[in-house]
């Protein structure tokens with residue numbers, strides 16, 4: 510957490526822009542002002558507004574986690590990530606289940622493209638197992654390894670392929686931190702301030718708990734976006750985050 514003048518902000522807080530129009534994006538970003546420096550753009554927003562939303566956020570001096578979860582053959586994923594880097598994304602992601610070769614090729618090609626273009630290379634993180642996956646769906650895929658073991662296995666594979674981290678639920682963060690060491694990003698959604706509405710999230714943690722479990726970044730959407738005063742809601746989450754330090 511840092512204080513510039515009277516503005517509190519924390520670069521570990523990523524606000525999910527789950528809206529559909531540029532007007533809604535601009536309104537929220539303006540309302541949150543200097544309090545929020547990092548935004549997540551997911552499929553819904555990117556597919557409706559397009560690359561302009563990333564350009565807009567970068568023009569506003571914001572960091573962007575472009576959550577498009579690429580999953581294809583190595584050459585196609587590497588090319589897709591390179592295009593997203595050109596837009597200025599700071600974090601991009603892929604599915605770890607695309608395999609070691611896909612992840613390694615993507616990381617190597619992205620680093621090479623960044624060096625060639627003289628731009629910073631985005632952090633590349635991976636989805637291990639979607640947190641929406643339940644035991645029944647898992648069994649129907651023919652899987653027998655417990656989901657928790659697969660999450661840790663894929664996190665280690667992600668690291669060995671040269672990626673920077675994973676997306677995980679706050680409850681998976683501690684075992685991933687133990688398996689992958691300190692220098693590994695763990696970006697966790699499913700964060701709810703103490704006493705807040707749970708919405709459709711199930712495996713939740715408070716901001717302080719998520720950080721204590723080893724998360725490096727927290728993705729928060731509705732508790733800020735749907736608040737009567739989004740700026741105050743963000744500030745109160747930033748204060749809760751500071752209490753974990």
Ligand code: C5P
Pocket residue numbers: 525527551639640641678698699700708710728729730731732
């Ligand atoms: O509104 P809320 O705080 O639940 O938003 C969380 C964000 O993180 C949403 O963009 C959601 O799609 C995303 N997400 C999630 N759970 C996951 C992965 C991503 O909630 N397991």
